[in-house]
Amino acid sequence: METSFALTGKGYLIMAADTTSARSIVKMKVDEDKIKTLSPHLLMAYSGEPGDTIQFAEYVERNIRLYQIRNLYALRPAAAASWIRRAVAESLRSRKPYSVNLLLGGYDTATDDPHLYWVDYLGTMAEVPFAAHGYGSYFALSLLDRYHDPDATLEEGLATLKRCIDEVSKRLVVSPGAYKIKVVDKDGVREVEL
Amino acid sequence: MARRYDSRTTIFSPEGRLYQIEYAMEAISHAGTVLGVLAKDGVVLAAEKKVTGKLLDLSSAKMEACSLVPDQRVPFRNVIGGVAGLTADANSLVNYARTAAQRHLLSYNEDIPVELLAQRMCDMKQGYTQFGGLRPFGVSLLYAGYDPHYKFQLYHSDPSGNYSGWKATCIGANNGTAQSLLKQEYKDDIEVKDAIGLVLRTMSKTMDSTTLGSEKLEFAVLTLDPATHQPKAKIYRPAEIDALLVSEGLTKKDEDAEMKTA
Numbered sequence: 001m002e003t004s005f006a007l008t009g010k011g012y013l014i015m016a017a018d019t020t021s022a023r024s025i026v027k028m029k030v031d032e033d034k035i036k037t038l039s040p041h042l043l044m045a046y047s048g049e050p051g052d053t054i055q056f057a058e059y060v061e062r063n064i065r066l067y068q069i070r071n072l073y074a075l076r077p078a079a080a081a082s083w084i085r086r087a088v089a090e091s092l093r094s095r096k097p098y099s100v101n102l103l104l105g106g107y108d109t110a111t112d113d114p115h116l117y118w119v120d121y122l123g124t125m126a127e128v129p130f131a132a133h134g135y136g137s138y139f140a141l142s143l144l145d146r147y148h149d150p151d152a153t154l155e156e157g158l159a160t161l162k163r164c165i166d167e168v169s170k171r172l173v174v175s176p177g178a179y180k181i182k183v184v185d186k187d188g189v190r191e192v193e194l
Numbered sequence: 195m196a197r198r199y200d201s202r203t204t205i206f207s208p209e210g211r212l213y214q215i216e217y218a219m220e221a222i223s224h225a226g227t228v229l230g231v232l233a234k235d236g237v238v239l240a241a242e243k244k245v246t247g248k249l250l251d252l253s254s255a256k257m258e259a260c261s262l263v264p265d266q267r268v269p270f271r272n273v274i275g276g277v278a279g280l281t282a283d284a285n286s287l288v289n290y291a292r293t294a295a296q297r298h299l300l301s302y303n304e305d306i307p308v309e310l311l312a313q314r315m316c317d318m319k320q321g322y323t324q325f326g327g328l329r330p331f332g333v334s335l336l337y338a339g340y341d342p343h344y345k346f347q348l349y350h351s352d353p354s355g356n357y358s359g360w361k362a363t364c365i366g367a368n369n370g371t372a373q374s375l376l377k378q379e380y381k382d383d384i385e386v387k388d389a390i391g392l393v394l395r396t397m398s399k400t401m402d403s404t405t406l407g408s409e410k411l412e413f414a415v416l417t418l419d420p421a422t423h424q425p426k427a428k429i430y431r432p433a434e435i436d437a438l439l440v441s442e443g444l445t446k447k448d449e450d451a452e453m454k455t456a
Contacts, residue, residue, distance in 0.1 A: 110342035
């Protein structure tokens with residue numbers, strides 16, 4: 001079942017999301033990218049009701065892009081997260097709310113530090129050093145609590161992520177097969193392999 | 195018939211001019227001077243206060259007086275503004291600026307970037323040159339602000355809806371004189387403590403009166419708070435302005451003798 005993780009480190013942020021697209025008990029697709037690059041230094045992992053997720057993610061993506069075109073610079077992670085949280089909260093109070101959970105991770109080029117925001121479908125937002133959504137979070141959060149180090153190097157951060165992924169594979173009945181992992185740092189966004 | 199193209203803000207004259215906008219700018223060039231200098235570590239604003247009479251009670255309206263008076267306001271935490279022109283129009287614009295800043299805060303949970311605030315204001319001012327209304331705003335503004343994107347900034351906007359960024363500029367009466375003085379004296383790596391001197395000196399040369407004192411001058415500095423690294427606006431009290439003038443050696447002539455060199 002859907003799982004996403006993210007953790008910060010010294011000057012970077014790692015985000016990982018499984019790549020399965022399921023309907024009922026059937027895997028329909030195993031290479032779905034559920035992490036959108038919203039701006040040169042901002043990532044968003046989305047999960048939840050299929051359909052809602054893509055619709056909402058594209059809405060957010062286009063609006064963040066519009067701000068960037070209008071103002072010639074991107075929103076900072078904190079500002080983008082606040083705007084996105086509000087979009088979720090306003091949707092929640094509409095006739096047909098989006099049912100989406102988000103992880104927002106970015107690198108603030110103005111202050112040179114990574115930021116991570118955990119957002120759920122109720123419009124709850126928290127800035128956190130590490131975060132997870134989905135069934136995987138029940139296994140990963142305790143591991144992250146034990147092994148997360150805000151000053152860890154990228155290699156150490158990826159090792160911690162690997163622990164989480166391995167634990168989920170080992171213990172979760174409906175564990176996802178593959179993950180897409182993205183890193184954002186001062187140089188922008190890139191995809192990495194474990 | 196000569197005034198055919200004067201009466202509406204939105205009609206071009208045959209030479210392609212919008213007379214009402216030009217008249218509005220003319221009104222501003224008679225208003226009290228406002229001067230801004232962008233320094234490496236802050237922005238300095240000074241404004242001439244036109245006091246209409248000794249009997250005017252300044253306690254209720256420290257920052258404002260009658261028709262043509264510039265003043266300095268705080269639209270928001272990270273921006274201070276100086277206005278030249280019709281004070282009543284300025285009040286309405288400052289109110290709009292504060293609303294725009296708060297709207298940005300509500301949406302993005304961050305202080306509005308300075309240029310964006312200037313854009314918001316100019317969007318409205320431009321509307322009066324195209325869609326009309328009774329008359330445009332007779333106000334020019336200086337925005338001295340800070341945001342993490344471009345650090346300290348100084349912008350100017352006028353009734354036509356144009357805005358521009360400056361290292362040092364001046365609006366209101368004698369703005370040409372002041373600008374040529376600033377052009378001569380401005381250094382690219384100027385610091386706030388030198389900018390304060392530059393602003394006061396330029397102000398004293400530009401203003402019509404021979405003496406410079408807190409009754410005729412408003413003064414504000416935007417810097418970064420060393421403790422919090424957040425922008426902090428300091429609007430000087432009258433006593434502080436007088437103390438500053440003394441330390442810069444710009445007080446009344448008769449005090450020259452007893453004054454120490456700064």
